[in-house]
Amino acid sequence: MQRLVREQPELARCAIVLYEQNARYGQRVKTCSAAAWEQSVRPGMPLAEAQTLLAEPEKAVCPLFACHDAGRDREALLELAEWCEQFSPIVGLDQADEPDSLLLDVSGLAHLFGGEEALAQTVVAACRQQGLTARVAIADTAGAAWGFARWSESSRHAPCAARQRGRTHRESSVPPSPESVTAADGTRSVPATFVERVTAADGTRSVPATMVVLPPGDATVLDRLPVEALRLPQRPTEQLQRLGIRQIGQLSRLPRASLAARFGELLIERLDKLAGAVAEPIVAHHAREPLSVRWCFEHPTTHPEAIEHVLGELLSQLSRRLIEQGHGVLRLTCQLVCPNRQPLKIDISLFRPTVAPQHLLALAKLQLALVSLPDAVEEIRVRALATGPREQRQGELFGEAPREHPAQLALLVERLSNRLGREHVVRAELQAEPQAERAYRYRPLAGEAATSSSPAQPPTPLPGPLLRPLRLFDPPQPIDVVGIALDGPPAMFHYQRRRHRVARCFGPERIETGWWRGESSRRDYYRVETEAGSRWWLFRRLQDQRWFVQGTFE
Amino acid sequence: MLAVPEMVEKLRDRIRSEKKSRRGPGEAVLSTGWPPLDELLPGGGLRRGTLVEWLAAGPGSGAAVLAWKAAQQAAQEGGAIVVLDRRREVYPPALAAWGVDLERVIFVQPQNARDEGWAWDQALRCPGVAAVWGWLDQADGQLFRRWQLSVETSGGVGLLVRSGDARTQPTWADVRWWVEPQGAATGRRMRVELLRCRGAGGSGSVELVLDEWTGQLCDPNPKMGLAAKIGTGTDRPDRSQSHCRSPLEEEQRYVTHPRPLAAQLARATARPRATGTGPLRHRAV
Numbered sequence: 001m002q003r004l005v006r007e008q009p010e011l012a013r014c015a016i017v018l019y020e021q022n023a024r025y026g027q028r029v030k031t032c033s034a035a036a037w038e039q040s041v042r043p044g045m046p047l048a049e050a051q052t053l054l055a056e057p058e059k060a061v062c063p064l065f066a067c068h069d070a071g072r073d074r075e076a077l078l079e080l081a082e083w084c085e086q087f088s089p090i091v092g093l094d095q096a097d098e099p100d101s102l103l104l105d106v107s108g109l110a111h112l113f114g115g116e117e118a119l120a121q122t123v124v125a126a127c128r129q130q131g132l133t134a135r136v137a138i139a140d141t142a143g144a145a146w147g148f149a150r151w152s153e154s155s156r157h158a159p160c161a162a163r164q165r166g167r168t169h170r171e172s173s174v175p176p177s178p179e180s181v182t183a184a185d186g187t188r189s190v191p192a193t194f195v196e197r198v199t200a201a202d203g204t205r206s207v208p209a210t211m212v213v214l215p216p217g218d219a220t221v222l223d224r225l226p227v228e229a230l231r232l233p234q235r236p237t238e239q240l241q242r243l244g245i246r247q248i249g250q251l252s253r254l255p256r257a258s259l260a261a262r263f264g265e266l267l268i269e270r271l272d273k274l275a276g277a278v279a280e281p282i283v284a285h286h287a288r289e290p291l292s293v294r295w296c297f298e299h300p301t302t303h304p305e306a307i308e309h310v311l312g313e314l315l316s317q318l319s320r321r322l323i324e325q326g327h328g329v330l331r332l333t334c335q336l337v338c339p340n341r342q343p344l345k346i347d348i349s350l351f352r353p354t355v356a357p358q359h360l361l362a363l364a365k366l367q368l369a370l371v372s373l374p375d376a377v378e379e380i381r382v383r384a385l386a387t388g389p390r391e392q393r394q395g396e397l398f399g400e401a402p403r404e405h406p407a408q409l410a411l412l413v414e415r416l417s418n419r420l421g422r423e424h425v426v427r428a429e430l431q432a433e434p435q436a437e438r439a440y441r442y443r444p445l446a447g448e449a450a451t452s453s454s455p456a457q458p459p460t461p462l463p464g465p466l467l468r469p470l471r472l473f474d475p476p477q478p479i480d481v482v483g484i485a486l487d488g489p490p491a492m493f494h495y496q497r498r499r500h501r502v503a504r505c506f507g508p509e510r511i512e513t514g515w516w517r518g519e520s521s522r523r524d525y526y527r528v529e530t531e532a533g534s535r536w537w538l539f540r541r542l543q544d545q546r547w548f549v550q551g552t553f554e
Numbered sequence: 555m556l557a558v559p560e561m562v563e564k565l566r567d568r569i570r571s572e573k574k575s576r577r578g579p580g581e582a583v584l585s586t587g588w589p590p591l592d593e594l595l596p597g598g599g600l601r602r603g604t605l606v607e608w609l610a611a612g613p614g615s616g617a618a619v620l621a622w623k624a625a626q627q628a629a630q631e632g633g634a635i636v637v638l639d640r641r642r643e644v645y646p647p648a649l650a651a652w653g654v655d656l657e658r659v660i661f662v663q664p665q666n667a668r669d670e671g672w673a674w675d676q677a678l679r680c681p682g683v684a685a686v687w688g689w690l691d692q693a694d695g696q697l698f699r700r701w702q703l704s705v706e707t708s709g710g711v712g713l714l715v716r717s718g719d720a721r722t723q724p725t726w727a728d729v730r731w732w733v734e735p736q737g738a739a740t741g742r743r744m745r746v747e748l749l750r751c752r753g754a755g756g757s758g759s760v761e762l763v764l765d766e767w768t769g770q771l772c773d774p775n776p777k778m779g780l781a782a783k784i785g786t787g788t789d790r791p792d793r794s795q796s797h798c799r800s801p802l803e804e805e806q807r808y809v810t811h812p813r814p815l816a817a818q819l820a821r822a823t824a825r826p827r828a829t830g831t832g833p834l835r836h837r838a839v
Contacts, residue, residue, distance in 0.1 A: 409634055409682030416662055416673060424663040428646035428656050440646040442661065465651040465769035466742060470618045472645035503737050506766070533735030533743065534614030551645060553742075554610065554618035554715070 017065050019047045077102065083130070087113075087123060092282035101149070103142050103282045142282060143274035144222055147229025222274060223249025230270045236263045248274070291329075292383035293317045300339060300376030304368075307336070307377055311364055314382045316357040328353025328390040331447045334364055334382050338375035346371075349422045349447030351413040353388040359411075363418045370419070386447065417446035434511050435521055436550060437474045467527070469537045469551030476548035479538070487545075489526055490538060495549055500530040508540075525550070584711065587623035588771065590760045594748045595729065600624065603705055604728035605678075605698075605712040609721055609749070616744045616764075617733035618689070621713040625685035626654050628711045633684030635659045636677040640670050641689070652769065671697045678712050679704040687713045695724060702726040721749070728752040732759075741765050741772050 019029050029043050029050050041050045051065065074093075081091045081102050090105035106119060113119035120136045127134035137148035225248045227240045240263065245251055251259070251271065260268050272278040293314045301307065311334060322329060330353055336344040346367045348360060417425040426442035433439045482492040489505045507526035514520065522542040529535050535553035540546070583599035585592050592599045600606060606624070610617035629635050635658060637644055642663050650656050662677065664670040671693070677686045678701050686705075693701075693714075705712050714727065721732065730750040736743040740763065747759035763772040 405633070405680075405682035407682075408680050412636075412676060412680040412682065413660065415676055416660075420662065420664050420669055420673065424665065426661045426663070427659065428650075428661055430647055430650060430656065436645075436647075445660065463651060464767045465648070465653075466619070466764060466766060468645060468648040468651060469614075470622065470645055470648045471643045472648075473643065529737065529742075530614075531737055532612060533737045534612050535616070535735070535742070536614050551643075552614040553616065554614060 141276045142280045147225045294381040296379045300378040302376045312361045315360045319355040319357045327387040328355045329384045330386040330388050332384045336377045337379040341374045351410040351446045353390045413445050470554045472551040476550045479549050481547040503531045504529040585627050587627040594758050602709045607727040607730040608715045609732050611718045611734040615735045618715045625687040628685035636686045637661045638688030681708045683710045685711045690714045698726040
């Protein structure tokens with residue numbers, strides 16, 4: 001959510017609801033913003049319910065419903081991790097499936113910032129400048145810092161505990177210095193862990209930024225933490241709560257052997273990590289050095305040959321560096337910088353990782369031919385945005401199937417994608433959706449890593465080949481229909497100022513989507529053959545009995 | 555001195571042999587997927603490296619379906635199918651319903667006519683593409699000629715589905731079909747006429763009747779009341795058991811029982827597969 005608000009600052013006052021697609025329960029609210037919370041939207045409720053709550057007109061909120069995008073959240077968090085390297089050389093993400101905190105190792109660093117308190121304050125202030133609300137804790141172990149960032153006393157003063165849970169992706173950073181803790185030779189100079197957690201984005205109305213600095217070596221404070229702070233999955237946490245165990249202190253008084261038997265080894269492991277008995281290293285994330293090359297002209301030039309030559313030179317430089325890494329480029333961008341103008345951008349996306357500079361240059365030329373230079377070019381920058389491991393190909397002994405030319409096909413896809421745009425050269429994936437317009441999805445072919453698994457078989461049996469039209473109107477187009485019975489099949493219809501008399505019709509085939517999936521659609525479809533023999537796919541919308549043409553059987 | 559008729563005959567022979575040699579001997583023919591159409595063509599099918607036009611007499615005529623089957627045939631030996639779809643109206647599930655693996659289909663959606671022409675050219679030129687299928691509104695002669703040369707170099711097939719207006723326009727396509735839908739008592743009936751076929755003058759027409767449920771060919775003139783199947787039967791053998799039921803019967807059945815599709819699908823999974831053809835079949839009981 002913070003990511004959304006940062007991208008579009010005008011959303012800060014909106015009620016934002018992020019939902020996720022759950023195979024079993026449909027669309028559920030994952031998190032919501034403070035404004036939505038005030039309208040009693042809660043995580044876990046069906047999306048339709050949240051929509052109803054926010055749709056009431058007298059409440060002047062403009063709701064935004066967006067699908068939770070874990071991948072982009074992760075990207076945003078990684079970006080934040082890179083940014084956090086100003087505080088510590090070791091910055092990592094927590095090891096969850098959907099990480100939402102950052103861990104920083106600050107052992108031996110606090111004096112640079114003037115003490116741990118000052119360090120925590122610096123982080124909170126710096127995050128605020130970035131438009132993020134940080135929750136920071138410094139503790140001896142990563143586990144403790146994580147727990148305190150989220151469940152510290154001060155955070156419980158916030159409106160209610162559940163509310164903070166509901167906050168979107170919290171980004172926290174926990175930098176423990178496990179080494180200094182576990183060294184245990186008594187010389188531990190730095191109490192070293194530090195958690196930063198970022199909650200809702202509009203700092204004014206949401207959970208306040210918090211800051212906790214634990215004194216070193218004081219294990220008793222840990223006992224007051226709630227069991228949620230153990231980073232356990234939902235099930236054991238609920239079990240513990242049902243048994244009346246709410247604080248970690250209660251847990252540590254129980255015999256360890258029976259704890260492990262009842263709640264799994266994970267609980268013991270987490271307890272040990274929390275207390276520092278087991279080391280928990282931070283897996284540091286380091287930004288890969290961006291692959292970019294540039295060339296400055298001594299005198300700005302408009303010569304196309306010169307520009308092409310330099311571009312070719314830059315592309316071969318880039319290729320050489322990629323070859324060393326065993327990677328190929330999937331997407332790259334070339335910027336032609338002109339004085340006092342917006343740089344001219346050329347984006348190239350490829351179907352498979354490539355290092356051939358001639359090929360890249362040919363693709364760039366394709367686009368260069370279409371644009372005109374705004375001014376003399378003084379600098380050219382080339383940067384690889386996405387790379388992928390190159391596949392090594394061996395020549396086949398007996399040749400391939402007679403008409404398979406994968407290399408040629410890849411070239412074709414690349415040429416098409418680069419002139420028409422990535423999103424216009426696509427493959428189709430079938431979706432398990434009864435509604436005709438949603439039964440497929442397009443995905444770009446170029447610029448995507450080949451790892452994306454594709455559902456090979458459509459989940460539902462396909463209807464017969466003549467039961468669905470080859471040409472589909474999306475959105476369906478309204479038509480006038482004359483029918484004999486009010487809810488019967490059509491007898492005549494008008495489309496594009498022409499009258500079509502219905503000779504035969506097949507149907508109705510009722511297709512409806514569930515009310516729980518938001519906007520519902522209930523339609524009675526008819527396959528219609530006119531007197532001229534042409535075939536149409538019409539439907540009646542059951543809500544208001546209006547007729548539409550959805551497609552033609554070309 | 556030969557008599558005039560003999561001489562004419564001899565010249566004809568020579569013309570024929572010249573044409574054959576230009577085509578290249580031993581070149582495999584490609585079935586259109588519709589045996590009656592193959593019979594109309596010299597050599598019993600389409601040739602690779604050519605353009606084929608399918609002119610539709612009106613909307614919803616069925617020309618695109620016939621062409622799609624030909625594209626599927628062309629891709630059987632490997633290679634991709636490129637679908638050119640400038641209007642973004644192609645419905646992929648309907649294409650997949652013919653048994654085509656969508657992984658091997660590339661959808662190209664140019665934004666303007668200039669890009670469209672370029673994209674056709676590029677796709678036809680690529681040896682990895684077995685067939686290019688798409689709707690085409692307008693094409694100027696020069697561009698068309700270029701496509702024809704491109705497709706000759708790659709050995710693919712270009713299948714252009716065009717509106718009936720194109721009938722009067724000149725063409726560089728080797729084969730030009732005219733598809734006219736016909737009202738019929740059973741199945742889906744259309745008349746297909748061979749307007750032009752290079753090297754054979756070409757004419758003749760044939761009536762096709764497709765089964766409503768399986769998409770297979772039916773006998774256009776059922777002799778014993780029940781239509782017998784002469785279909786290709788190349789794919790979906792389990793579905794090809796003839797199901798040319800009177801549409802009136804079907805119609806009545808479905809008019810009286812509208813049911814949610816989801817419920818039908820749910821039940822359909824429980825049924826043995828061999829007894830029915832489509833998800834709706836079990837309403838018969």
